[in-house]
Amino acid sequence: MNTDQHGYKSILLRHETILFVVLAVEWIFFDAVGHNFGTYDNTCDILRHSCEIGLLALAMTPVILTGGIDLSVGSLLGLCAILFGKFWRDAGMPLPLAAACTIGVGALAGGLNASLIAWLRLPPLIVTLGTFSLFRGLAEAITHGVDTFTDFPASFLFLGQERWLGIPAQALVFIAAVIFFWLLVHRTTFGRSFRAIGFSPEGARYAGIPVGRRMAMVYVLAGIVSAIAAIIYTARLGQAKADAGTGYELFAITAVVLGGTSIFGGVGSVHGTLLGVAAIAVLHSGIAHALLPGEMAGMLTGVLLILALAGSTLPKMISGLRARKSTPRLAKQIP
Amino acid sequence: MKKYFREISVAAALGILLLALAVFAPSFFQPQPLLSLVTREAPTLVVACGMALVIICRQIDISVGSQFAVCSVCAGLFAAMHWPLVLVLAASVLIGAAFGAFNGALVAGLGLPSIVVTLATMVTWREGLRWLRQGVWVDLPNGVQWFGLPQMTGQWTLVLVALAILILLALALKHFAIGRFIYAVGSDAEAARLAGIRPRLMTFGVFVFMGALTGLAAMMNTIQSPQVDPNSGTGLELKTIAAVVVGGVAISGGRGKLWGVFAGLLLLACISPALTHLHVEAYWEKVIQGAIILLAVVTDGLRNRRKSI
Numbered sequence: 021m022n023t024d025q026h027g028y029k030s031i032l033l034r035h036e037t038i039l040f041v042v043l044a045v046e047w048i049f050f051d052a053v054g055h056n057f058g059t060y061d062n063t064c065d066i067l068r069h070s071c072e073i074g075l076l077a078l079a080m081t082p083v084i085l086t087g088g089i090d091l092s093v094g095s096l097l098g099l100c101a102i103l104f105g106k107f108w109r110d111a112g113m114p115l116p117l118a119a120a121c122t123i124g125v126g127a128l129a130g131g132l133n134a135s136l137i138a139w140l141r142l143p144p145l146i147v148t149l150g151t152f153s154l155f156r157g158l159a160e161a162i163t164h165g166v167d168t169f170t171d172f173p174a175s176f177l178f179l180g181q182e183r184w185l186g187i188p189a190q191a192l193v194f195i196a197a198v199i200f201f202w203l204l205v206h207r208t209t210f211g212r213s214f215r216a217i218g219f220s221p222e223g224a225r226y227a228g229i230p231v232g233r234r235m236a237m238v239y240v241l242a243g244i245v246s247a248i249a250a251i252i253y254t255a256r257l258g259q260a261k262a263d264a265g266t267g268y269e270l271f272a273i274t275a276v277v278l279g280g281t282s283i284f285g286g287v288g289s290v291h292g293t294l295l296g297v298a299a300i301a302v303l304h305s306g307i308a309h310a311l312l313p314g315e316m317a318g319m320l321t322g323v324l325l326i327l328a329l330a331g332s333t334l335p336k337m338i339s340g341l342r343a344r345k346s347t348p349r350l351a352k353q354i355p
Numbered sequence: 356m357k358k359y360f361r362e363i364s365v366a367a368a369l370g371i372l373l374l375a376l377a378v379f380a381p382s383f384f385q386p387q388p389l390l391s392l393v394t395r396e397a398p399t400l401v402v403a404c405g406m407a408l409v410i411i412c413r414q415i416d417i418s419v420g421s422q423f424a425v426c427s428v429c430a431g432l433f434a435a436m437h438w439p440l441v442l443v444l445a446a447s448v449l450i451g452a453a454f455g456a457f458n459g460a461l462v463a464g465l466g467l468p469s470i471v472v473t474l475a476t477m478v479t480w481r482e483g484l485r486w487l488r489q490g491v492w493v494d495l496p497n498g499v500q501w502f503g504l505p506q507m508t509g510q511w512t513l514v515l516v517a518l519a520i521l522i523l524l525a526l527a528l529k530h531f532a533i534g535r536f537i538y539a540v541g542s543d544a545e546a547a548r549l550a551g552i553r554p555r556l557m558t559f560g561v562f563v564f565m566g567a568l569t570g571l572a573a574m575m576n577t578i579q580s581p582q583v584d585p586n587s588g589t590g591l592e593l594k595t596i597a598a599v600v601v602g603g604v605a606i607s608g609g610r611g612k613l614w615g616v617f618a619g620l621l622l623l624a625c626i627s628p629a630l631t632h633l634h635v636e637a638y639w640e641k642v643i644q645g646a647i648i649l650l651a652v653v654t655d656g657l658r659n660r661r662k663s664i
Contacts, residue, residue: 089470136649140656143606145415145470149596150648157641165638270474283468315486322479329467329475 035280038331039295042324043302050306057309068180068188068256070301072097072249072265074294075194076272077279078201079245081293082238084276085205087218087285088137088144090239093246093272095155096129097265100250102159105169105260115176123247129155130243134236152269159262169260180255190252197245202290214238218285274321275300278328299324361603361655362615368647369622372629380632388628394510394579396624397517398423398572399594400617404524405568406595407616411528412561413541413608414462414469419569419595421480422454423588426573428484431493431583440502440578447577448570454480455566459559477592484585493583500581513575520568525613537561541608597644598623601651623647 051058076093083090100122107118129151136147179189205211213234216224225231254260279296281288303324304317376383383389402419409416430447434440458476462469501509528534536557539547544554577583602619604611626647627640 136653136656140653140660142652142656146600146606146648146652149593149600150645150652152593152645153597153641153648154645157639157643157645161636161638161642164636270478274474274478277471277474283471313486315482318482319479319486322475322477322482325475325478326461326467326472329471330461330465333465333467 035328036289036292036295039279039292039299039328043295043299046299046302046306050302050310054306054309055311057306062305062309064183064188064191066301066305067191067194069305070297071188071190071194071256072253073268073271073275073301074297075197075245075249075252076242076268077275077293077297078197078290079242080272080276081201081279081281081288081290082205082211082214083144083242084273084281084283085211085214085218085285085288086235086238087221088235088238089148089273089283090133090144090242091148091269092129092133092151092155093242093249094265094268094270095152095159096126096243096246097250097253097268098262099129099155099159100126100247101254101260101264102163102167102169102262104251104254106162108172109169115173119251122251123244126243126245126247126250127240128243130240130246131236133243134239137239138232138236156262156266159264163262165262167262169254170258172254172258177255177258180252180257190256193248193252197248198290198294205290210234210237215286218282218287271300274325278321278325280328359612359615360658361651362612362618364654365602365615365618365622365651369618369625372622372625376625376629376632380629383628383632390507390510390514392624392628393514396620397513398576399591399598399624400517400620401520401568401572401575402591403595403598403616403620404521404613405565406592407599407602407604407611407613408524408528408537408561409469409565410596410599410604410606411541411608411611412537412558413544414558414561415596415606416455416458416469416473416562416565417592417596418454418458418473418477418480419565420588420591421477421484422451422566422569423573423576423591424585425454425480425484426451426570427577427583427587428488428493428585430574430577431495434495434499434577435493437496440499444571444574447574448567451570451573452563452567455563455569456559458566459562462562463555463559488585490585492585495577495581495583500578502578509578513579516575520571521613521617528613538609541610543609594623595620597648601647603651619651 047058056062076097080090080093103125104118104122107113107121108115111118113121133144133148133151136142137144178184179193182189184192205214213224213229216227216229217231217234221231250260250264253264257264275296276288276293277283277296278299279288279292279294281292300321303320304314307317307320308314402423406416406419426447429450430443433443433446438446454476458469458473461467461472497503502512504512528537536547536552539550539552540554540557547554547557573588576587598620599611599616600606600619601622602611602616604616623644626643627637630637630640630643
């Protein structure tokens with residue numbers, strides 16, 4: 021993808037490198053200003069709190085790589101969380117079976133998005149806007165908006181609240197997911213085809229890539245990962261409610277775009293997303309530890325997002341102006 | 356008929372819903388609750404009109420909810436300082452237009468994708484408002500609610516203002532050159548440029564206009580109650596995008612009619628009260644809304660598929 025970027029200069033100017041520097045600056049700043057920020061306990065805490073959004077962002081990366089978007093992951097997290105509670109408490113399933121069924125539901129829900137987007141060729145933004153409403157609505161309808169699931173056994177809460185070999189238990193799931201998605205996107209032909217589809221679905225079809233199946237795959241994966249995130253969420257908080265994960269889709273998209281993945285598809289990386297998630301998580305935690313108003317974290321995330329975008333566009337614009345003295349065109353819109 | 360299939364089918368769905376309500380739950384049509392419902396939705400209609408323009412221009416604006424909240428709170432604060440209401444209205448519209456100009460400058464000037472730009476501004480304005488105001492409600496002085504008019508008159512004023520804006524914009528879109536320009540830019544910005552239209556200026560203008568309409572809508576919302584909720588407008592972006600899409604505006608730009616948007620908004624707005632009157636649990640509202648959005652796009656997809664085969 022980076023054919024024109026060779027040598028140390030281009031590595032220094034790469035999006036991920038800049039983001040890494042931003043992250044390091046954040047860390048050093050908050051370590052100096054905040055109370056107990058750089059401690060091991062707090063690092064674990066940051067990890068614990070960013071697992072669900074991190075998982076969603078990981079799953080969102082291939083989706084955005086293909087030029088799509090999935091607004092429904094947060095709602096699906098809510099639906100899966102309460103279904104998990106329902107399977108366990110009301111259907112009397114043992115927890116592993118309930119978890120497996122929840123993941124099955126996640127795959128089915130992802131399949132709904134996938135079939136509408138890949139086979140009916142509907143715009144992902146609108147389809148997932150519809151399922152965003154649908155999944156959240158189902159969660160509310162099933163629980164009547166008030167029912168919550170609590171009193172999970174301690175062996176299950178271990179997954180969300182305890183440490184195993186010194187690291188938070190859910191971080192292990194997250195690391196496994198990172199490895200899976202990194203291999204998928206960067207070391208398999210699937211990853212290549214996601215990028216090809218993002219660049220040009222038509223071109224990818226002529227190159228012999230099964231565009232429909234590959235696009236279906238990313239949405240089904242997003243559904244499965246949302247279900248896993250739902251189980252971890254339930255284990256961390258010890259309860260499942262219909263409003264679980266509200267707004268998480270926006271955090272996930274922000275992290276992915278901050279990580280250098282183009283919203284039009286075709287360009288991006290899993291390690292970039294990882295850095296994006298880390299930058300946002302450290303910012304939130306750091307601002308809390310520096311006793312600054314919590315709203316600043318959200319504001320700064322927004323500012324950072326615009327700066328990251330402008331930063332990646334300005335050099336291109338300037339070189340374009342130099343080369344052709346023509347005005348840059350409007351970007352093509354709507355994934 | 357074929358050309359307006361989407362608009363007609365939405366209008367038909369709305370008609371069937373109203374007919375079903377007339378048969379099974381005539382209590383829905385009591386004038387006072389109905390007027391209240393329409394009044395509540397009047398600001399949303401104004402925002403939805405702006406959103407339709409933005410989407411026809413092949414952009415999107417998901418920051419309207421945050422803009423709406425900031426404008427509402429500002430309007431409330433100015434009103435509490437006993438500014439004349441006309442001035443408050445002007446200030447609210449101007450603040451909205453300034454927000455729109457910010458989005459527009461980033462989208463049209465720098466060529467950044469509108470969905471990400473407005474995602475960022477959505478978070479920034481909302482959190483900024485929370486930071487500065489700490490979620491305090493603004494108390495309005497007497498004489499601000501309903502412009503100091505009797506409630507009935509105030510409600511009718513709002514509804515008529517919203518309808519007037521809808522009709523004016525619908526006519527302008529169809530008959531004014533600038534309206535056709537928006538369709539042209541949305542269909543193909545490059546072709547529009549070759550035809551002598553300035554796509555970036557048009558895009559910037561559409562965002563500014565969207566902001567101004569949001570400011571107006573915020574004012575229309577503020578005067579409905581004695582206090583201003585700092586969290587007003589949450590989810591407004593999705594509500595209006597849903598109405599616009601259900602109303603037959605193509606998300607890929609260049610296609611759509613405002614009266615379709617009007618029907619789409621009414622259809623979505625009627626669901627919640629209709630459920631209450633039909634004695635269905637209100638929790639199903641979001642499920643039905645989502646199903647309507649999916650149904651609307653699926654019919655589109657199936658029709659296009661048949662055409663292409």
